[in-house]
Amino acid sequence: QVQLVESGGGLVQAGGSLRLSCAASGRADAYTMAYTMAWFRRAPGKEHEFVAATRWGDTYYADSVEGRFTISRDDAKRTGYLQMNGLKPEDTAVYYCAAEGLVADIRSPGQYDYWGQGTQVTVSS
Secondary structure: OEEEEEEOOEEEEOOOOEEEEEEEEEOHHHHHHOOEEEEEEEOOOOOOEEEEEEEOOEEEEOOOOOOOEEEEEEOOOOEEEEEEOOOOHHHOEEEEEEEEOOOOOOOOHHHOOEEOOOEEEEEEO
């Protein structure tokens, strides 16, 4: 089992930046097998939306965040990150990190077994 805890959310003005962290704990072998790490977000009244993912050094982004957000992970610290620059009011949502091994569709939330509790990001105009 892998436990995930997000942090770093908050209130920021449009154009500002935030860095989210996702700290993983649990069995070392379980973490090693969860080599796909992703970020999703959920705005009020909407479904989970794919934001970004990383697997084996490759990165994937939603079109809406490409060029503004950067996903990374530090396996020595068992922590993933989402650097968010140029934030817009439409980025307001609860952000979740998720982890899994090999997934067929990296952008599908249903593919992930491990989830954090979420962290709120609010961007004011």
